[in-house]
Amino acid sequence: MSAHPTTYVPKSAFGKWFESRLPIAGLVHSSFIAFPVPRNLTYFWTFGAILVFMLVSQIVTGVFLAMYYTPNAGLAFQSVEHIMRDVNYGWLIRYLHANGASMFFVAVYIHIFRNFYYGSYKAPREVLYILGVIIFLLMMATAFMGYVLPWGQMSFWGATVITNLFSAIPVVGDTIVSYLWGGYSVGNPTLNRFFSLHYLLPFMIAGVVALHIWALHVPGQNNPTGIPIKSGKDAVPFTPYATIKDIFAVVVFMLFFAYWVFYMPNYLGHADNYIPANPAVTPAHIVPEWYFLPFYAILRAIPDKLGGVIAMGAAIVIWCFMPWLDTSKVRSTAYRPLYKQFFWLFVVVCVILGWLGSRPAEGWYVIASQICTVYYFAHFLIVLPVLGFVERPLPLPNSILESVMGVQKGGAGVPAGANPEPHSKG
Amino acid sequence: MMKRTLLIAAAVLGFSGAAFAAGETPVPPQQKWTFQGPFGTFDRAQLQRGFKVYREVCASCHGLSYVAFRNLAEPGGPEFSEAQVKALAAEYQINDGPNESGDMFQRPGRPADRFPSPFPNENAAAAANGGKAPPDLSLMAKARTYERGFPWFITDVFRQYSENGADYLVALMTGYQEPPAGFTVPEGGHYNHYYPGHVIAMPNPLSNGQVEYPKNEAGQPQAPETVEQYAKDVTAFLTWTAEPHLEARKRLGFQVMLFLLVLSGLLYFTKKKVWARVGGEVEGHATPPMTHNP
Numbered sequence: 150m151s152a153h154p155t156t157y158v159p160k161s162a163f164g165k166w167f168e169s170r171l172p173i174a175g176l177v178h179s180s181f182i183a184f185p186v187p188r189n190l191t192y193f194w195t196f197g198a199i200l201v202f203m204l205v206s207q208i209v210t211g212v213f214l215a216m217y218y219t220p221n222a223g224l225a226f227q228s229v230e231h232i233m234r235d236v237n238y239g240w241l242i243r244y245l246h247a248n249g250a251s252m253f254f255v256a257v258y259i260h261i262f263r264n265f266y267y268g269s270y271k272a273p274r275e276v277l278y279i280l281g282v283i284i285f286l287l288m289m290a291t292a293f294m295g296y297v298l299p300w301g302q303m304s305f306w307g308a309t310v311i312t313n314l315f316s317a318i319p320v321v322g323d324t325i326v327s328y329l330w331g332g333y334s335v336g337n338p339t340l341n342r343f344f345s346l347h348y349l350l351p352f353m354i355a356g357v358v359a360l361h362i363w364a365l366h367v368p369g370q371n372n373p374t375g376i377p378i379k380s381g382k383d384a385v386p387f388t389p390y391a392t393i394k395d396i397f398a399v400v401v402f403m404l405f406f407a408y409w410v411f412y413m414p415n416y417l418g419h420a421d422n423y424i425p426a427n428p429a430v431t432p433a434h435i436v437p438e439w440y441f442l443p444f445y446a447i448l449r450a451i452p453d454k455l456g457g458v459i460a461m462g463a464a465i466v467i468w469c470f471m472p473w474l475d476t477s478k479v480r481s482t483a484y485r486p487l488y489k490q491f492f493w494l495f496v497v498v499c500v501i502l503g504w505l506g507s508r509p510a511e512g513w514y515v516i517a518s519q520i521c522t523v524y525y526f527a528h529f530l531i532v533l534p535v536l537g538f539v540e541r542p543l544p545l546p547n548s549i550l551e552s553v554m555g556v557q558k559g560g561a562g563v564p565a566g567a568n569p570e571p572h573s574k575g
Numbered sequence: 576m577m578k579r580t581l582l583i584a585a586a587v588l589g590f591s592g593a594a595f596a597a598g599e600t601p602v603p604p605q606q607k608w609t610f611q612g613p614f615g616t617f618d619r620a621q622l623q624r625g626f627k628v629y630r631e632v633c634a635s636c637h638g639l640s641y642v643a644f645r646n647l648a649e650p651g652g653p654e655f656s657e658a659q660v661k662a663l664a665a666e667y668q669i670n671d672g673p674n675e676s677g678d679m680f681q682r683p684g685r686p687a688d689r690f691p692s693p694f695p696n697e698n699a700a701a702a703a704n705g706g707k708a709p710p711d712l713s714l715m716a717k718a719r720t721y722e723r724g725f726p727w728f729i730t731d732v733f734r735q736y737s738e739n740g741a742d743y744l745v746a747l748m749t750g751y752q753e754p755p756a757g758f759t760v761p762e763g764g765h766y767n768h769y770y771p772g773h774v775i776a777m778p779n780p781l782s783n784g785q786v787e788y789p790k791n792e793a794g795q796p797q798a799p800e801t802v803e804q805y806a807k808d809v810t811a812f813l814t815w816t817a818e819p820h821l822e823a824r825k826r827l828g829f830q831v832m833l834f835l836l837v838l839s840g841l842l843y844f845t846k847k848k849v850w851a852r853v854g855g856e857v858e859g860h861a862t863p864p865m866t867h868n869p
């Protein structure tokens with residue numbers, strides 16, 4: 150945010166007085182108004198705004214739910230039903246919150262794979278990218294603890310299975326698990342601390358999101374060509390161009406969100422979670438929410454408990470090393486014909502892993518999970534480093550503007566001086 | 576074999592979770608429901624009949640503890656009149672107290688009371704039913720489902736199929752039959768075609784003509800007094816108890832979708848106009864020169 154000297158000049162006397170004491174208006178102006186945005190961004194670049202909307206939506210609906218929810222093992226299930234039946238529009242708030250978690254993950258997965266495709270993780274955006282991975286990890290923890298709160302069968306048994314994973318850690322494992330549980334099994338203290346943490350973590354996410362946006366405003370946004378902004382003609386000011394596009398995209402995403410909330414509100418959940426938690430009865434299949442399934446498949450692909458936990462953790466931690474594992478000088482996959490095929494193969498493998506995660510761990514499902522897990526890691530450890538050396542990328546355009554004119558079949562392009570606002574940064 | 580043994584063991588213990596034994600449990604047929612689809616609403620008469628079935632058949636063992644008598648008069652449900660609900664509530668005895676002298680007492684029910692459960696506590700319910708308490712039915716239509724499998728779980732999203740629980744319940748209640756040759760039903764169990772593992776603790780609850788339905792002008796029952804019809808009616812009623820705001824949800828949903836559709840249209844054209852200032856929106860990247868420059 151500090152990378153571009155602000156061109157903001159307060160007009161009123163109070164504005165000048167205030168700005169000289171706290172230059173927040175200038176900060177907002179340089180970050181969200183004058184900030185130069187590559188002019189060729191596609192709708193894949195609107196998912197940042199969509200994710201901010203989802204975070205706010207989850208916090209707002211969550212705060213209202215917390216006014217009626219009771220974090221007690223004997224009362225939690227009942228209090229959720231109270232919200233669903235007796236609280237005015239309680240059913241709406243709860244369905245928004247429950248489906249909102251899924252929508253949050255839909256948006257974040259598109260955001261992450263957009264970053265993979267266009268090489269947004271490469272220099273100079275490594276810190277920005279790693280902050281994103283941290284946000285994703287915090288989201289996973291938040292979503293997991295949130296799913297425990299209704300205290301249904303899948304809440305209870307999901308919590309049991311996942312917290313038990315920590316016991317695989319040598320020496321300190323059992324101690325960690327008893328701290329997570331607040332006792333010697335999942336019970337009321339577990340529910341209490343999960344509720345507390347579920348309320349805390351979203352604000353930590355908001356903090357890291359602020360850092361993520363800050364880190365974004367230093368190098369600026371990547372774009373479909375992967376080449377940086379070279380002149381003012383390559384960019385447009387954030388407001389109104391990116392703002393109106395983001396608002397439009399958020400509203401279209403709200404349509405998608407509303408479809409689930411109003412017509413299929415329980416599709417993304419589990420029927421078992423409408424059965425109150427019962428420590429004496431284990432559900433036939435304990436399955437996590439859909440957004441955890443690929444990682445769950447990796448966990449179960451390894452026959453050893455500790456090995457499975459390490460593989461599952463490594464599946465995400467390995468993302469942090471991508472900026473250095475990828476040896477290609479070219480950012481955008483659009484100019485990497487060979488990598489393009491591997492990228493889509495990787496997407497397919499992730500989807501198959503997700504499906505395998507929903508299957509019981511038996512028969513050929515296990516073998517398929519193992520093959521996919523090996524490929525998942527090979528993508529990062531073999532494909533990314535090797536391809537940079539063997540692949541011959543296509544020639545890059547000289548500038549975003551040149552590329553964009555190509556899109557328009559060498560036609561209209563941007564008339565000289567058509568862009569009324571000067572840009573401070575190339 | 577091991578799996579079957581485990582399933583039978585679970586069923587004998589009365590385990591009633593939504594268990595699926597791959598390839599063993601048949602798929603329930605899909606029914607036609609008035610409440611399916613984006614504009615679905617409940618059939619009031621069907622909910623009222625379903626309530627009668629619940630009251631005369633299911634209620635002797637199963638509770639309905641999340642439902643209050645007043646709910647029966649609320650919009651979007653069976654919509655009994657206030658007077659009917661008041662009279663109905665008064666037929667039940669509710670535990671209340673303690674009074675001024677510290678004693679618990681019984682009093683006639685009021686519309687604000689919830690349905691009293693048939694057993695004083697879970698242990699009593701279990702003791703009277705062969706070791707396992709019959710589950711509460713309030714949420715049953717959402718707490719059961721059946722495996723859809725690929726590709727149906729994807730097409731379900733587009734055709735808004737969310738009556739899995741209801742279809743399963745009808746199949747279960749009409750699925751009692753003689754066990755196939757060679758299948759031994761353990762003591763205290765009953766063979767059911769659609770129950771996962773086929774051995775269910777609940778005996779066949781319904782029989783033809785068991786519940787008398789209200790008569791129409793011609794003096795005929797308004798719906799056939801058959802097991803099939805009873806099962807459908809009580810399932811519709813249980814879908815309402817599980818999702819009492821279903822009608823309000825779908826109605827509001829349509830308004831929200833319409834509003835967002837219009838708003839997104841307006842925003843689209845606003846965006847186009849704004850971008851026209853810089854010569855229109857351009858996205859993406861050129862087809863790399865090698866492919867179109869010989």
